[in-house]
Amino acid sequence: MATPKTAPQAPGRQRRTEMKRAAILDAAEELFVSEGFDVVSVDAIAARAEVSKRTVYDHFGDKRALFHGVLERSGEVLLRTIRAAIDEELTEDRDLREALHAFAQRVTTETFPSSVYVNFRRLHSQTSRLPEELDDEPERSLQERFLRYAEAGDLRVPNPRRAVQHFIALTMRLALDVIDETPDIASKPEELHDLIADGVDTFLRAYS
Structure with a gap:
């Protein structure tokens, strides 16, 4: 309809x-x-x-259009949250290792536990596809920031998309997997801190 x-x-x-x-x-x-x-x-x-x-x-x-409206609204809130974290943490006047760690730590400890993100994941699990802007926008925003670091000589990113995928996999996605497998780790921030720090160091060894 x-x-x-x-x-x-x-x-x-x-x-x-x-x-x-x-x-x-x-x-x-x-x-x-x-x-x-x-x-x-x-x-x-x-x-x-x-x-x-x-x-x-x-x-x-119809109900399916309503479902996608709910998913889009939830996703847009998350996009604004992630863009704010990029703009506020990945600044050009900050030490690169510190900036990358602060960004990944913020997403992991503030965004992942939020009700908005929890609901978004539950909604996403009920559909095989996300609207394109929700699926690609966070990575595109990170790609743009990584290219700025490359122009400044702080990173080597011949393939920006792949660099972003590696960064996410080594930090936030790994942290999310650990949180899913061990829910009480959220009460041990030092363990998540160390996990993200290791991921950032591994990323920088490959890209700086």
Whole structure:
């Protein structure tokens, strides 16, 4: 079912429309995360959002489009978080090893435990594909920053995409694997600190 086009609205009505849309997304996220896409019905989402079923369809067209709307909203929050970490930690006036470690440590200890990321992973596990901008944007942002380091002579990155993949694998992805396998390691920040430090050192031996 295609999402119908809507005519321009007066400010008050537009605000109410936006509030209903947000309520639907909030309700859908809670139910998709807790019960799963296949189990949750549009009726249940409408009831949780305190809107009519027709209103859900008017805003999103069908349940799958609503699911992707929830996934995109969650992913966009994560993108903003990661971009902020890149901009604030990977600065040109900072020692490179310190900057890389601070960035990976921030993502690992602040972003990974957040409810936004936890929900995003649960949603992502229910679909085989991510919207392209959510799938590629974090790596593209890191590639741009690594190229700046290369221009300054701090890194050698003949293949920026591969360099980013190696950095992520050696630090944040490895840390996430360890967290998944040993949940109580989150209460031992020194172990994650050492794991990330080893990954950064290994990366720099290959790329600096």
